[in-house]
Amino acid sequence: MRVIGLMSGTSYDAIDAAAADLALDGDTLVLTPLGMISEVYDDELRAALAGALPPAGTTLADVCRLDTRIGQAFAAAAVRADRELCGGRADLIASHGQTVYHWAEGGRVHGTLQLGEAAWIAEATSRPVVSGFRPRDVATGGQGAPLVSxxxxxxxxxxxxxxxxxxxxxxxxxxxxxxxxxxxxxxxxxxxxxxxxxxxxxxxxxxxxxxxxxxxxxxxxxxxxxxxxxxxxxxxxxxxxxxxxxxxxxxxxxxxxxxxxxxxxxxxxxxxxxxxxxxxxxxxxxxxxxxxxxxxxxxxxxxxxxxxxxxxxxxxxxxxxxxxxxxxxxxGLPSAAKEAYAFAVLGWLTAHGLPGTVPSCTGARRPSVLGSVTPGRPGLRLPEPVTTAPARLTVCAKDNSHLFTGR
Incomplete structure (x- = not known):
């Protein structure tokens, strides 16, 4: 399965899109990096985002506008990544979105908010999109982070x-x-x-x-x-x-x-x-x-x-x-793209009905299947669920040469 992971971190300077070919081999998930592109937020959007982040105040109208414009920016990055990295043959998009607030109080997380409406990505790419990864972990008592764990x-x-x-x-x-x-x-x-x-x-x-x-x-x-x-x-x-x-x-x-x-x-x-x-x-x-x-x-x-x-x-x-x-x-994982590749893996896990958390890492009561799935334009066709989660991840080059395998 070819999956594109979309990520914009707390520096909110650009959207990273990393494409990976992911295949299950026994108890090992084999990741073949296909490349990464980066799309810088335009100055107006970046300024609007910066102006809305804590400790600044904002309005629901501004949140709505940001949710739409960030979704459109993520959609443009996904379209480009599919064309340039996957030859137009991506199967799934996994979008982390842009974190704008993480509600942490009293030693626990009560809520989390990522913007970047997935419908814009699904409509632009015609591919199913997994998004909203963090809230399910929070709902089960976790910190919602770090999900790459x-x-x-x-x-x-x-x-x-x-x-x-x-x-x-x-x-x-x-x-x-x-x-x-x-x-x-x-x-x-x-x-x-x-x-x-x-x-x-x-x-x-x-x-x-x-x-x-x-x-x-x-x-x-x-x-x-x-x-x-x-x-x-x-x-x-x-x-x-x-x-x-x-x-x-x-x-x-x-x-x-x-x-x-x-x-x-x-x-x-x-x-x-x-x-x-x-x-x-x-x-x-x-x-x-x-x-x-x-x-x-x-x-x-x-x-x-x-x-x-x-x-x-x-x-x-x-x-x-x-x-x-x-x-x-x-x-074997480019340092600039590692988190985007990680969200590609999280999207693959969700598409196959597998949990995407380690409770000891996030503090959750149990592992959870993460995110919500937005269907692509032709409708929703996901792979058959996998009953046993992979225990290891191997990174291989495009020529199938070994880069690193968890043993």
């Missing part, structure tokens, strides 16, 4: 030592895929990855010029110095000490949060603020995985393109003879 567990199963999958998007999240025979897999959000860095760059670099939305190549952090008092205040955030499973988002880690932390710090230079936030990400990720005696951390997401963040993360992880840092590219 089931893919990480299948992918890294049998790898020696204690492998940890790390995603560095707007928010960082980890999956401790294997921590010994007596411990179940665990997954949780570590805190901000790029969220506060991006906010600082947009606000402080070059007077907040529109051309500055991220610390490209870590240039600002490389020029700056870590502001120790600010770093200490940021590290006092109670979220970091909360037990897993746990989840967070830009509902907490946003510009006003940063401004409050900076109160009384004078006026550090923009590059010093960015350096401090980059060190914060590296430190909190390393602190999160250290208790599990991780032997390797396999990183993906936009943060892997920041060489300063990766260097400091490597330094923090190795401070006590700790984990080796590598990227998912080394194991």
């Amino acid at each position: 089931i893919v990480d567990v299948m992918w890294l199963r049998g790898r020696p030592g204690v492998p940890v999958a790390l995603n560095l998007g707007g928010i960082g999240n980890v999956t401790v895929a294997s921590a010994g025979v007596s411990r179940e897999p665990l997954a949780f959000d570590t805190g901000p990855a790029n969220a506060l860095i991006d906010a600082a760059v947009r606000e402080f670099a070059d007077g907040g010029g529109a051309a500055y939305s991220m610390d490209t190549d870590g240039a600002l952090a490389a020029r700056g110095r870590v502001h120790a008092p600010l770093l200490r205040r940021l590290l006092d955030e109670p979220y970091y000490a909360a037990p897993a499973p746990k989840t967070t988002g830009k509902e907490l880690f946003h510009l006003p949060y940063l401004r409050a932390a900076m109160a009384g710090s004078g006026t550090p230079a923009a590059e010093d603020v960015v350096a401090t936030l980059t060190r914060l990400t590296a430190r909190t990720v390393a602190d999160a995985v250290r208790p599990f005696a991780a032997t390797e951390v396999i990183a993906s997401g936009g943060g892997t393109r920041n060489p300063v963040l990766m260097e400091w993360l490597r330094e923090e992880l190795g401070a006590e003879g700790g984990a080796v840092l590598r990227t998912s590219d080394e194991l």
